[in-house]
Amino acid sequence: MRAAFVVSGALATLAFQLAVTPRSTLGQASGADLRSVVVASKPFGESFLLAEMFAQLLESRGIGVERRPGLGATEVAFGALRRDAIDVYPEYTGTGLVAILHETLPDSSARNSRAVFAHVSRRFAEAYGVRWLPPLGFENTYAIAVRGETATRYGLRTLSDLARASPSLTAGFTADFIGRPDGLAGLARAYGGAGGVGGMRFRATRPLSPALKYQALANGGVDVIDGYSTDGLLVRYDLVTLEDDKGFFPPYEAAALVSGRLARDRPEAIAALTLLSGRLDERLMRGLNRRVEVDRADVATVAADALREVGVLPEGEPVLRVAQNDKAGVASFLHARRGVMLAQTLRHLLLVLGALAAAIVVAVPVGLALERARRVAEGTIGVLGVIQTVPSIALLAFMIPLFGIGVAPALVALWLYALYPIARGTYAGVRNADPEAVEAAEALGATPRQRLLWVRLPLAAPVIMAGVRTAAVITVGAATLAAFIGAGGLGEPIVEGLALADTRLILSGAIPAALLALIVDGALALVERRVRPAHLREPQGAQGRPWQSGGVDAWGRE
Amino acid sequence: MRRLKKGIEATGGAGVGPSAFYRMSIALAAIHVTHRFGPVTVLDDVTLHVAAGGAVALVGESGSGKTTLLRCFNRMVQPLSGDVFVGDTNVREQDVITLRRRMGYVQQRGGLLPHWTAAQNVGLVLRAMGRERDEARAVVDALSLTGLDAALHGPRYPRELSGGQAQRVALARALAARPEALLLDEPFGALDAITRAGVQEALARARGELGVTTLLVTHDLAEAARLADEIVVLRAGRVEQQGSIAALRDAPATEYVRALVARALAQSEPLRWT
Numbered sequence: 001m002r003a004a005f006v007v008s009g010a011l012a013t014l015a016f017q018l019a020v021t022p023r024s025t026l027g028q029a030s031g032a033d034l035r036s037v038v039v040a041s042k043p044f045g046e047s048f049l050l051a052e053m054f055a056q057l058l059e060s061r062g063i064g065v066e067r068r069p070g071l072g073a074t075e076v077a078f079g080a081l082r083r084d085a086i087d088v089y090p091e092y093t094g095t096g097l098v099a100i101l102h103e104t105l106p107d108s109s110a111r112n113s114r115a116v117f118a119h120v121s122r123r124f125a126e127a128y129g130v131r132w133l134p135p136l137g138f139e140n141t142y143a144i145a146v147r148g149e150t151a152t153r154y155g156l157r158t159l160s161d162l163a164r165a166s167p168s169l170t171a172g173f174t175a176d177f178i179g180r181p182d183g184l185a186g187l188a189r190a191y192g193g194a195g196g197v198g199g200m201r202f203r204a205t206r207p208l209s210p211a212l213k214y215q216a217l218a219n220g221g222v223d224v225i226d227g228y229s230t231d232g233l234l235v236r237y238d239l240v241t242l243e244d245d246k247g248f249f250p251p252y253e254a255a256a257l258v259s260g261r262l263a264r265d266r267p268e269a270i271a272a273l274t275l276l277s278g279r280l281d282e283r284l285m286r287g288l289n290r291r292v293e294v295d296r297a298d299v300a301t302v303a304a305d306a307l308r309e310v311g312v313l314p315e316g317e318p319v320l321r322v323a324q325n326d327k328a329g330v331a332s333f334l335h336a337r338r339g340v341m342l343a344q345t346l347r348h349l350l351l352v353l354g355a356l357a358a359a360i361v362v363a364v365p366v367g368l369a370l371e372r373a374r375r376v377a378e379g380t381i382g383v384l385g386v387i388q389t390v391p392s393i394a395l396l397a398f399m400i401p402l403f404g405i406g407v408a409p410a411l412v413a414l415w416l417y418a419l420y421p422i423a424r425g426t427y428a429g430v431r432n433a434d435p436e437a438v439e440a441a442e443a444l445g446a447t448p449r450q451r452l453l454w455v456r457l458p459l460a461a462p463v464i465m466a467g468v469r470t471a472a473v474i475t476v477g478a479a480t481l482a483a484f485i486g487a488g489g490l491g492e493p494i495v496e497g498l499a500l501a502d503t504r505l506i507l508s509g510a511i512p513a514a515l516l517a518l519i520v521d522g523a524l525a526l527v528e529r530r531v532r533p534a535h536l537r538e539p540q541g542a543q544g545r546p547w548q549s550g551g552v553d554a555w556g557r558e
Numbered sequence: 559m560r561r562l563k564k565g566i567e568a569t570g571g572a573g574v575g576p577s578a579f580y581r582m583s584i585a586l587a588a589i590h591v592t593h594r595f596g597p598v599t600v601l602d603d604v605t606l607h608v609a610a611g612g613a614v615a616l617v618g619e620s621g622s623g624k625t626t627l628l629r630c631f632n633r634m635v636q637p638l639s640g641d642v643f644v645g646d647t648n649v650r651e652q653d654v655i656t657l658r659r660r661m662g663y664v665q666q667r668g669g670l671l672p673h674w675t676a677a678q679n680v681g682l683v684l685r686a687m688g689r690e691r692d693e694a695r696a697v698v699d700a701l702s703l704t705g706l707d708a709a710l711h712g713p714r715y716p717r718e719l720s721g722g723q724a725q726r727v728a729l730a731r732a733l734a735a736r737p738e739a740l741l742l743d744e745p746f747g748a749l750d751a752i753t754r755a756g757v758q759e760a761l762a763r764a765r766g767e768l769g770v771t772t773l774l775v776t777h778d779l780a781e782a783a784r785l786a787d788e789i790v791v792l793r794a795g796r797v798e799q800q801g802s803i804a805a806l807r808d809a810p811a812t813e814y815v816r817a818l819v820a821r822a823l824a825q826s827e828p829l830r831w832t
Binding site: 434436437439440441442443444445446447450454455458459533534535536 | 629632634655656657658659661662663665667668669670671672673674675682683686687715716717728731732741
C-alpha cells in the first residue's frame, strides 16, 4: 500500500513536470531565443487549413511556431486567445459579432461587410484588447443549399423563393444552426410573411451531423441544408446556394484574430500574417477546402501549395511531408502514422497516469477521512458525484479561465473526474471492512493508526482498487477530449478526423485509445490481485483447504 | 454463598493465580452504572463485582444489557454515570489503549482478522504493543494453551479453520499478552453443542492454568454454571440477583430468576451443580 502511494506521488510529479514544460520543448526544440508563436484553430477543416497557412507563413519568415489545432469551439479558442494562451487563430467577423459580442446586425449596416468588420474590430480592441488583422479576402457565411434539380423544379434562386416553397420541402440542419439565434429561428422570422403567412415552414426539419449533411442532401434524404459558402462539398455534389436577398445573415469575413500580446510585442509576426490579407478569394478557398475535405489531401501540403499560389511562399520550398496516400487502406495509413501514434499514445498515457496518480493521492485520504466523519460523507461524495455529471467537454471548458489551455487544465479536469470513483471506493471499502475484525482490533487495544493500516486498508484494498480501475478507464476516455483544449494525446487525430470527416484519422486515435483503456484496466487488474488480502487469494501449494487437510473431518468437527 | 464469600476474601487477599509465569490477576467492579442508548435505559444502576482470579457469568435475554455492561470494562462503552474499576484503576482515568491492552476480549464470532493467519492473529496485541520479540514464543504458548498446534494451525487463515478452531484462536489471541482480566462476549454462541463443549473445556483448562479474572456473557444458564463461580442475572438493565448457581436455585431473589432456573433445569441434561 505504501509503495502504491510512492508510485502515485512520483507519477503526479511527472505529470506536473509535463504540465509546466512548454510543449515545444517536448517536440522539436525551437532555435530562436524568442518565444514561439502559438497558432491555433477551431475544429473544422477550413480553420485547420487557414491555421496551417498562418503557421507555415510565419515559419518561412524564420519565426518559431507552436501548433494547437482543433481547439474546442469558439468559446475555447477565443477564451485562450484573450488570456494570451494562444497568439493567433482564424475567425469570422459574423461569429465575432454574434457568438462573442452577442450582438445582432444593426439594420442599417446589413450585409455591409466593411462596416461590420470596422465595428467588430473596434469593439474587440475595446473590450478584450484583441486585434483583428485585415480580412483575408473571402466570406464563409451560412449558405442554404439545395440540389440543382430541386432549384429548377421549384424555381429557387433566393431565400424568399425558398420560403415560398418550404411547405413541400424537408430540411436537414445542423444542431448548431437550429439552436443559434442567428440560425433557423432568426431566418424564419426574417423571411416570415406578414402576419405569419408563408415564412420558412418546412414539411419537416431534421437535425443532421455536419459530416453527414451533404450526403443526406445528395441522396435525397433531405431537400435543404445549411452549409458554409466555402465548403468544398458544394462543388462536389453540384449544389445550388440560395441568395440571402433580405440580408439576414451577417457577413462572415475570415481574418486572423491575434492576441493583444502578439500585436504589441511581435511586429514581425504581425507583418508576416498581414501578407495574407486580401489574398484569398472565395473560389480559391472552395478549391482548397475541396482538396482537404473531398480529395483527402494532407492539410500541410494544401496549405503550402496555397501559399505559393498567392505568392507569399517561394516556389519549391520543402514542406513538412506527412504520410499522405489518398487511396491507401486503413491498415497502411495507420502503419505510416505509427510514429505519430506512438508519441500521441505516450502523451495520452502520461495525461491519464498523471491525473490518476494525483487523484489517488488526494481521494484515498479523503475517503478515509470521510469514514471518520460520516455525517458529512454522503454530502461530500455527492458533490464529487455532481462533478462526474458535468459533461467532459464542459468541464474542460470551465478550466480555461482558470488554467488557460494545454496540459495543465486537462490534468485538473481529468483529476476532478477521477476523484469520485476513488474516494467513493475508499469510503465504501473502509466503511464496510469486516466490522467484527475492526471491532476486535479496537477492543484489544490497537491504536487508530494500527487499525487503519492493519485492518481497514488491507480489507478495503479490493474495493479501493475497483474504484481506481473505474477511474482509470473513465480517464482514458475523457482524455481524448483534452485535445479540444490543446493538451494533445490521442484526441488530437480524433478531433482533426471529425473536422475533416476522415475516418482513418479518427481510427488512428480511437483504436489506440481503446487499446490503452484495455491495457490500463488489465494492468490495474494485476495490481488489484496483488493488493487483494491474502485470505481472498486461492490457497497455494501444499496448504490445502480445510476439508482436505487433517484439521477437520467431513462433518466440520475437529 | 460460600463461593461468593471465598471470592470476596480473594479480592482482599493476594489473588495470585496458580501459574507462576502469570501476572497478578485483578478484581473487576462496576458501581452504580447507568447507561442509555437514546431513550432506552440499557443499564439501570448496576453494581457488580468480580473477585481477582474469579469468574462471573452475566446471564440474561437479548437486550438485557449484558453485552453493554461487559463493554464498559474495556471502555468500548462509556456509561452515562457510575464508576467502573479494573483492579484499582477507574477506567475513566486511564488511557483507553493502555486499558484495553490489559484486557483480553473475545467476541461471539471471534472477530479474527480474515487476512491474517491464526498465528498473526494471536500475536496482534503483542505486535500492537511493539513487543515483536516476545511474539513468536507467546503465540506458540497461547495456541497450545487452547489446544491448538502452532505448527499445524498457526499458518492457516481463519477461513481455513473450523468454527471451534477459530474460537480457540480468538481465545488464544485474548490470552497471548497475558491480560489481567478476560472479557468474553458469548464466545461459544455460534458453535454447535459438541464443538462448544470442546472449546468450553479449553477455556476452563486455560483458566485453571492461568487463574485469570473472567467476565463471561452468555444466555445459557448451564454454560454459566459450568464455567463461572458466580452468576449475575440481568433483566432489562437491572441486576435481578448475583450469586452461585446453588444460591440461584435454592433462594431465587425474584420470580424471574426462579423461572429462569426452572426452565434451564427442564431443558438441559441434568446440570452439574458445583
